[in-house]
Amino acid sequence: MSDFLVKEDQSTEVRIELQYLPCLEYFTCILQYDRVYIDVEEMYVKQTYRNRCNVLTTNKIDTLTIPVKGYEAASSTKDILIDYNQDWTRRHLGCLQSAYGKSPFYEYYAHEFKRVYEKKLAYLVDLNYELLTICLRLTGIKKDIQYNLSGEKISEKGALNAISLINNRKQPDLHKYYNPTPYYQTFGNDFVGNLSIVDLLFNMGPEAKSVLLRSCKSQ
Numbered sequence: 001m002s003d004f005l006v007k008e009d010q011s012t013e014v015r016i017e018l019q020y021l022p023c024l025e026y027f028t029c030i031l032q033y034d035r036v037y038i039d040v041e042e043m044y045v046k047q048t049y050r051n052r053c054n055v056l057t058t059n060k061i062d063t064l065t066i067p068v069k070g071y072e073a074a075s076s077t078k079d080i081l082i083d084y085n086q087d088w089t090r091r092h093l094g095c096l097q098s099a100y101g102k103s104p105f106y107e108y109y110a111h112e113f114k115r116v117y118e119k120k121l122a123y124l125v126d127l128n129y130e131l132l133t134i135c136l137r138l139t140g141i142k143k144d145i146q147y148n149l150s151g152e153k154i155s156e157k158g159a160l161n162a163i164s165l166i167n168n169r170k171q172p173d174l175h176k177y178y179n180p181t182p183y184y185q186t187f188g189n190d191f192v193g194n195l196s197i198v199d200l201l202f203n204m205g206p207e208a209k210s211v212l213l214r215s216c217k218s219q
Helices: 023-030 088-100 105-116 124-139 151-156 197-214
Strands: 011-018 037-040 052-056 059-064 143-148
Touching: 011 023, 011 088, 011 151, 037 088, 052 088, 052 105, 052 197, 105 124, 105 197, 124 151, 124 197
Parallel strands: 011 037, 037 143
Antiparallel strands: 052 059
């Protein structure tokens, strides 16, 4: 099945921000365009998916947040520094182990993510970039993805501006690119949609891409 899903508006390029272990809608968005600009010069917005993600644990959805150092108003995302004075890496890795340690594909993929955390990268964009690269490879998504382009340069190319469109503050029925498609999850009897991509990868492995393709919302 082709990665490119034709939309009614015939848009072929989109501009999005770099997120931390993004939700499924982030990837269904990528699947619906043949070129994706990931803008790391856009303005950083706190308490968004730029530095947090949601995973499913034994009895609840847990939000994993990367603490960042102080920054000036209207700072670019590329300038945001990670705060390692807080022992957040141990919490995140421990939570992933607790949530997905018994999932079918955790043992095959977890070491790749762990190696990135162990680097203790200084900048949030560097961490997010390395993690996203792993996720794109494991899902088998191959797209023309370009980084480090400012909003002005991208807009000149006519790309749809979807910065902050995929966010953690809207109602589930307002997803633009994502239509929840149930798949096996380790915990609970009721399916929980639009979690971090790691939920899909650890539970479904090589079938992750087919789930994402079925989850693409018609435009």
